[in-house]
Amino acid sequence: MALAYATPGIVLGYRPLREADRLYSVLTPDRGKVELLARGSRKVTSKLAGSLEPLQLLAVEAVSGRQFDHVVGADRMEAHPAFAVDPSARVLALGLAGFLNAAVKPAEPDRRLFSVFRELLAAAGGEATVSERLLLRDAFLWKVSTILGFAADPARCAVCAGAPTMLSASAGGFQCAAHPAPPDAVRLSPQALSYLRAAHDLPLVSAVRLPLAVEDAKTVHRAVGLYVLYQFSGTVDPAILLRLFGDVGLAAAAVRS
Ligand SMILES: [Zn+2]
Incomplete structure (x- = not known):
């Protein structure tokens, strides 16, 4: 019935x-x-x-x-x-x-x-604004990555638990300056790092209200874009990912890697 x-x-x-x-x-x-x-x-x-x-x-x-x-x-x-x-x-x-x-x-x-x-x-x-929406996109994908089990812990280096300075999906997440930077590593300023921490911990709407300079926002877009592209390229059609991150030139990055 x-x-x-x-x-x-x-x-x-x-x-x-x-x-x-x-x-x-x-x-x-x-x-x-x-x-x-x-x-x-x-x-x-x-x-x-x-x-x-x-x-x-x-x-x-x-x-x-x-x-x-x-x-x-x-x-x-x-x-x-x-x-x-x-x-x-x-x-x-x-x-x-x-x-x-x-x-x-x-x-x-x-x-x-x-x-x-x-x-x-x-x-x-x-x-x-357009820039607020792009930060929302990053915070959202960062949260979804955590929920789906692809989280990188922004509090510590994935290798030695030191203070992170870069994000690299191929290295398994955040890394400190003590290790050689993999080709896909994106160096993060303290502001960009604290944004990624906030996006990890805070509700979406609170995270995107944090002040972030234009250059730091670009770094966040690129770091999250490369990370998500790498982690989800087996399950999500790369065309969807490239369209989502059209602003950060990931098509070129994907071709290079
Ligand atoms: Zn380390």
């Missing part, structure tokens, strides 16, 4: 299925990432497809099915104005949704993932 349930959810993406249907990836707090079938959602007249917009918090109603659970209703609970009117905000948030869709395994619930993505959408979809 089909079992009906309701859950909060955020659409991460979808793909076509058969002639008229789509399969939606939805991030939920208690069920993790789930794939839900929406019947008829490829038809232009589908009301369901209109409700299943990404980047907003939805109240999703579903019924269990043999192969896939089916969406039977979706109501908007929380939408963010910038995503409708600001293409750069929308592209960034869709990029991060695509990243999560690829990086998160289905049916491994973690409430932290849901709440950090919800925080990200509220902060990036509100009033924010």
Whole structure:
């Protein structure tokens, strides 16, 4: 017998299925990432497809099915104005949704993932400058890396527990000045380091309020970009990663390594 349930959810993406249907990836707090079938959602007249917009918090109603659970209703609970009117905000948030869709395994619930993505959408979809959004992206990916088990501890050198001066994914995280710098090492100023510590420990919205000079922000973008590219290149399509970090010239870095 089909079992009906309701859950909060955020659409991460979808793909076509058969002639008229789509399969939606939805991030939920208690069920993790789930794939839900929406019947008829490829038809232009589908009301369901209109409700299943990404980047907003939805109240999703579903019924269990043999192969896939089916969406039977979706109501908007929380939408963010910038995503409708600001293409750069929308592209960034869709990029991060695509990243999560690829990086998160289905049916491994973690409430932290849901709440950090919800925080990200509220902060990036509100009033924010381009540079604030880029720092949000970094803080968000840094947190997600921690949740998914790819954390680097910004408090100590991964080799000798000394005070870190650089970040290198190939060296396993932060490193102090006592060791030779690997080719992918990014040297960090004390300000850039304290930003990465804050992003590790504080809620997303508090971390991005820390003052950071333009040069330090660029270093943070590059350090986080290279780290995430390295750690997730096995699970996330590199094209998604390169699009996400288009501002820091990672395409060139990826070609070199
Ligand atoms: Zn060391």
